[in-house]
Amino acid sequence: MIDCFEKQNLKKTIISGVLLLIATFFVAVGVAEISFPETFLTFTDHEWLLDKWPKAYRYNIHVGVGAVIVACALIFPAIKIQKDFAIRALETLCRVGIGGMFIFASIFKIQDPHQFATLVAQYQFFSALHLDFVNNFFSLVYPQFELWFGLAMIVSPFVKESAFAIFWMFVSFIIALAWALWNDLGITCGCFELQDGAAHDKAEAWTSLIRDIILIWPTLWLAFRKNKSLIGIWKKDKE
Amino acid sequence: MKEFIQKIKTDALAYLKSLNWIVLLGIAAFCIVLAIINNIRVEDSKSVDWIGSQEILEKPADIL
Numbered sequence: 565m566i567d568c569f570e571k572q573n574l575k576k577t578i579i580s581g582v583l584l585l586i587a588t589f590f591v592a593v594g595v596a597e598i599s600f601p602e603t604f605l606t607f608t609d610h611e612w613l614l615d616k617w618p619k620a621y622r623y624n625i626h627v628g629v630g631a632v633i634v635a636c637a638l639i640f641p642a643i644k645i646q647k648d649f650a651i652r653a654l655e656t657l658c659r660v661g662i663g664g665m666f667i668f669a670s671i672f673k674i675q676d677p678h679q680f681a682t683l684v685a686q687y688q689f690f691s692a693l694h695l696d697f698v699n700n701f702f703s704l705v706y707p708q709f710e711l712w713f714g715l716a717m718i719v720s721p722f723v724k725e726s727a728f729a730i731f732w733m734f735v736s737f738i739i740a741l742a743w744a745l746w747n748d749l750g751i752t753c754g755c756f757e758l759q760d761g762a763a764h765d766k767a768e769a770w771t772s773l774i775r776d777i778i779l780i781w782p783t784l785w786l787a788f789r790k791n792k793s794l795i796g797i798w799k800k801d802k803e
Numbered sequence: 804m805k806e807f808i809q810k811i812k813t814d815a816l817a818y819l820k821s822l823n824w825i826v827l828l829g830i831a832a833f834c835i836v837l838a839i840i841n842n843i844r845v846e847d848s849k850s851v852d853w854i855g856s857q858e859i860l861e862k863p864a865d866i867l
Contacts (some may be wrong), residue, residue, distance in 0.1 A: 631828040678849045699856035708834035725827045
């Protein structure tokens with residue numbers, strides 16, 4: 565049994581666990597506010613709130629970023645109270661969260677390569693580099709990377725390698741979204757859903773950019789962790 | 804400053820050497836194979852040409 569679950573440390577571990585649980589909830593709310601409007605975790609589009617304050621939905625990014633900041637503020641005391649447990653729990657949560665998000669994001673793209681290729685073309689990134697011909701093949705391969713590296717992050721012990729790949733995918737998303745905003749292309753991110761015939765929504769590019777800038781940090785942290793399976797994280801370290 | 808840059812270079816190289824490149828490139832190759840299979844698997848309306856791009860849609864006037 566690892567030290568943090570021994571009787572004398574149990575109280576601290578429970579407090580640390582509760583703090584991390586609340587932090588996880590805030591991160592989920594933050595991601596929902598930024599990326600998934602109209603989910604049960606999104607507060608800014610609740611009818612009772614919109615009745616009182618009709619413009620509340622406009623502040624989803626502010627609420628989302630605020631929720632993530634609160635989550636970060638809760639993580640620090642959790643680590644201070646019981647570092648051994650908090651680090652293991654954070655690694656587990658980050659791997660499942662980021663890996664799961666990538667798996668989820670890939671499904672729609674794998675199911676409809678044509679729609680995703682159309683969306684990628686709207687970025688006009690390859691055409692600017694005179695690499696138009698790459699667009700379709702890139703659109704076919706990229707979602708597969710998302711799916712398998714996301715899966716590897718969760719089920720394989722190769723966290724370092726999968727986080728390294730996912731880190732560079734985040735870098736590419738940030739470059740693409742910054743490019744779209746810089747050139748005022750006004751397009752949707754296409755990260756989690758493909759909207760038929762509607763590839764334009766400037767606000768979504770902003771929210772996606774903010775989300776990616778937030779999520780790249782835990783990915784970078786994972787890229788420097790030791791390779792262990794999810795179960796291996798919870799085993800006693802060998803001396 | 805020069806020493807700092809040298810240290811970053813050394814650390815980055817050491818990190819890259821510590822990665823399991825067989826796993827990384829293996830997954831990448833596997834993904835390429837699956838991408839090809841997937842493009843054949845999906846119905847014609849959803850598949851794309853291997854080489855090429857898609858048309859660029861007109862930006863709506865009422866965009867935010």
